[in-house]
Amino acid sequence: MSPTPWFVSAAVLLVALVPCGLVALRGDATNRLVGLQMGTVVTTMLLAVLAQAFRRPAFHDLPLTLALLAFGATIVFTRFLERWL
16 A cells, blocks of 8 residues: 555655754744744644545644644744843
């Protein structure tokens, strides 16, 4: 059984999370914020691809919710890091 293109793209997106995590863990405050935002975007796409791969339309709610909450999380994180930016 060969892997479907959905699972291959999910694996690629999972590998793409590694640089985002490295940037979020190392670097100055501005780079950490960029790494967090990029990690959120990649995770949202990964969840959407996995929902499509498993053919579960109800699972599309999770990436949609994550995308909506990511903006607020960025505002809170920026407010927290305001003294160092």
